[in-house]
Amino acid sequence: MVAKPLSRDEIARRAGRDIPDGAYVNLGIGLPTLAANYVPADREVVYHSENGILGMGPAPKKGEEDPDIINAGKQPVTLLAGASIFHHTDAFAMIRGGHIDLALLGAMQVGANGDLANWSTGDEKFPPAVGGAMDLGAGAAGVWVLMEHNTKDGQAKILERCTYPLTAAGVVDRIYTNLAVIDVTDDGLIVREMAPGLEFDELQRKTGAKLRLANDWRAIEV
Amino acid sequence: MIDKRVSSLSAAVAGIRDGSTVLIGGFGASGIPVELIDAVIAQGAKDLTIVTNNAGAGRTDVAKFLASGHVRKIVCSFPRSAGSVVFEELYAAGQIELELVPQGTLSERMRAAGAGIGGFFTPTAAGTKLADGKETRTIDGRQHVFEKPLKGDVALIKAETADRWGNLTFRLAARNFAPTMAMAADLTIVQTRRFVDLGAIAPEQVVTPGIFVDRIVEVPHPVEPGQTS
Numbered sequence: 001m002v003a004k005p006l007s008r009d010e011i012a013r014r015a016g017r018d019i020p021d022g023a024y025v026n027l028g029i030g031l032p033t034l035a036a037n038y039v040p041a042d043r044e045v046v047y048h049s050e051n052g053i054l055g056m057g058p059a060p061k062k063g064e065e066d067p068d069i070i071n072a073g074k075q076p077v078t079l080l081a082g083a084s085i086f087h088h089t090d091a092f093a094m095i096r097g098g099h100i101d102l103a104l105l106g107a108m109q110v111g112a113n114g115d116l117a118n119w120s121t122g123d124e125k126f127p128p129a130v131g132g133a134m135d136l137g138a139g140a141a142g143v144w145v146l147m148e149h150n151t152k153d154g155q156a157k158i159l160e161r162c163t164y165p166l167t168a169a170g171v172v173d174r175i176y177t178n179l180a181v182i183d184v185t186d187d188g189l190i191v192r193e194m195a196p197g198l199e200f201d202e203l204q205r206k207t208g209a210k211l212r213l214a215n216d217w218r219a220i221e222v
Numbered sequence: 223m224i225d226k227r228v229s230s231l232s233a234a235v236a237g238i239r240d241g242s243t244v245l246i247g248g249f250g251a252s253g254i255p256v257e258l259i260d261a262v263i264a265q266g267a268k269d270l271t272i273v274t275n276n277a278g279a280g281r282t283d284v285a286k287f288l289a290s291g292h293v294r295k296i297v298c299s300f301p302r303s304a305g306s307v308v309f310e311e312l313y314a315a316g317q318i319e320l321e322l323v324p325q326g327t328l329s330e331r332m333r334a335a336g337a338g339i340g341g342f343f344t345p346t347a348a349g350t351k352l353a354d355g356k357e358t359r360t361i362d363g364r365q366h367v368f369e370k371p372l373k374g375d376v377a378l379i380k381a382e383t384a385d386r387w388g389n390l391t392f393r394l395a396a397r398n399f400a401p402t403m404a405m406a407a408d409l410t411i412v413q414t415r416r417f418v419d420l421g422a423i424a425p426e427q428v429v430t431p432g433i434f435v436d437r438i439v440e441v442p443h444p445v446e447p448g449q450t451s
Contacts, residue, residue, distance in 0.1 A: 050325060051249040051398045067252055067446055068394035074250035074303070085394060087401040087429075088249070089333045092326030096346060115349075127313045128322050131300040134352065135326035138345040169349035169365075 001197035005149075005178040010222045013038040014193075015104060015146050015176040019045055023101040024054070024094075026136060028118075029073040031146045032104035046082075048100055050132040052091045055083025072132065095132065096139040103140035105133070107147045107172075109162040112209035114172040114184045116143065117164035130167075137168025149177035149206055156208030158182070158189070179203055181220060188212060193220045226388045226438050227417065231261035234411050234439040238267040238376055245332065245374035245403040246274035246284065250303075253396035255380040256283045257441045258413050262378065263290045273297040273332070273372060275325065275399060279305030282445075288312055297372065299325035323372075324352065329402055331372035336405030336434070341370045374407030380444065381430075384414035385421075388435030389428040397429065404434040413441040 006014065008031055016038030019025060026048045027033045036058075039045050047056040050072045057078035060066070065076035079085075094100055109117040119133045137143060150156060158175065175182040180203055181193040189211050194203055196219045204211050228234050235258065238244070244262065248254035263286065270293050277298055278284030285308040287293055296318060301309050312318040323331070324346050334342055343366035347353045357368040379400045382393040390412060392400055404410045417440050 049395075051252070052395050066394065068396040070250060070252055070395065079394075085397060087397050088325075088399045089329040089402045092329050096326050096330070096344065127302050127310060127320060129300045129302040130322055130324050130352065132325040134324040134350060135346045138348065139326070166350045168346075 003198040003202065004196045005198075006195055006220065006222055007178070009034060011146055011176055011178055013222065014181065014220055015144060019043070019102065021045070024048055024099065026050070026095065026100050026103045026140060028103070028105040028136075030106050032106060033073070035104055035146065048091070048094060049077070050088070050091055050095070052086045052088055053077075053079070053083065054086075054094075055080045057083075092132070092135055095135050098139060098141050100136075100140045102142045102144060103136040104144050104146055105136060107145045107157065109157050109159055109164050110145050110147075110172050110175055110184070111162045112158070112160050112184070112189050114170040115162045116145065116167045116172050117162040119167045120165045122165050133167045137171050142173050143171045144174045144176065145172050146176045149179040156206060159208035160210070179206065182211070190214050191217055193218055195220055196222070224432075225386045226432070226435060227386050228437050228439050231257055231413075231439055231441070232265065234258065234413070234437050235261045235265045238262060238265055240267050241269045242267060242375040243271045243273065243373070245377040245399075245407050246272055247377070247379045247398065247400040247403050248284075249275050249395070249398040251279070251446065253380050253392070253398050253400060254283050255378045255413050256445050258378040258380075258411060258439075259283050259287050263287060263292065266292070268292045269294050271295040271297065273328070273374060275299050275328070276303055277301035277306045277309035279303065281308060285309065288318065293318065295319040295321065297321040297323060297328070299323055299328050322352065327369050328372070329399060331369055332374070332399075332402045332406040335371035335373035336402065339371060341368055343368055372406065374403065375409065377403040377407035377410040379404055379410060379412045381412050381414040383416055383418050383423060384412055384435075384438045385418050385423060385432070387420060388412070388432030388438060389423050390414070390430040390432075390435065391423055391427065392429055401430045404430050410434055410436050412438045413444065414438055415442060415444065416440060
């Protein structure tokens with residue numbers, strides 16, 4: 001069987017299925033934001049934005065955008081019934097005080113020790129920008145990373161130790177990629193699920209850190 | 223009688239000194255006090271440090287402030303964003319100093335200044351290069367970084383409604399940094415879309431109490447950030 005890596009939408013779909021009912025969730029820009037589209041309809045999830053919103057809804061219809069209802073990526077969003085608005089320091093007290101149950105984030109690299117690198121490649125040609133990444137990494141109760149398993153030129157993004165500047169140390173709980181669902185544990189990286197048709201040896205070759213296959217592993221349902 | 227209203231933008235920004243630290247509300251385009259920024263540029267204070275989440279886009283508001291040559295340093299969490307051309311040019315040319323601060327730490331440092339707290343320990347940035355040179359302490363088994371308060375000489379705020387005591391409300395998520403900055407500066411200057419009578423804002427709906435506000439000017443039709451001002 002030929003391995004069938006997940007598309008970006010399928011990564012989002014797989015992660016979205018795991019967001020529990022009642023969770024307060026912050027979604028990073030890009031792939032993590034897509035996950036909201038795939039949370040099962042019978043679950044009530046409250047989305048948080050750094051600029052002071054709880055209860056964000058989907059993008060507005062064209063022509064109904066409000067410049068003062070935006071998400072952290074500055075994109076127009078909507079407010080659901082039950083939404084609340086608060087100032088920035090409270091928004092970050094929710095993050096830094098551990099009140100946000102889950103942050104779904106993108107990453108450039110993840111370490112086997114749970115280190116997260118998602119804000120800088122260390123290239124000094126570009127001015128640095130960090131936004132709320134370090135607050136989310138350090139503060140959210142749970143941190144899930146959604147990303148491609150490898151860079152465009154085939155480099156591993158899951159490493160024993162990150163080589164890029166860290167965003168937060170030892171914070172990642174779970175990694176969803178186009179090839180696998182991996183838990184970061186005190187005993188190292190445990191593969192819970194693999195893309196359909198993928199052999200463990202191939203997954204290990206594409207990963208820069210030692211993996212262990214869970215006894216009860218299964219193929220990712222997409 | 224307390225009346226914090228002033229009749230013009232130039233009166234609102236009068237007296238800002240060279241070398242001041244100026245806190246500027248807003249996140250992306252939402253909540254940026256565009257008219258107050260233009261007034262401070264015209265007022266002419268130089269060698270300023272500005273504290274604001276983003277470094278502007280296009281050539282208006284915060285970007286125009288940077289391009290004016292009046293700003294020596296920016297304290298910011300996310301200076302590089304779509305359209306931040308002025309900042310990127312100045313940064314590449316070595317003509318602006320950048321202090322990069324995680325967004326929550328930026329906000330909390332200003333809150334600390336406003337609340338009279340001499341700094342705080344936070345796990346944010348622990349183990350990263352943004353903690354380089356800072357005091358660290360292990361609290362309950364977790365490494366924390368010491369962050370100092372960040373005080374403004376001046377804050378520039380955009381509100382939706384204001385009364386003569388300086389009680390404020392904000393429009394939707396344009397609130398963002400404004401309440402924290404209002405309490406963190408010696409001189410808090412507000413542009414409001416409209417003045418209302420004392421008592422017109424229900425007491426439990428006042429978002430920023432007037433004690434944190436010094437001057438208010440009415441700007442009934444503010445330009446949206448990014449538009450030509």
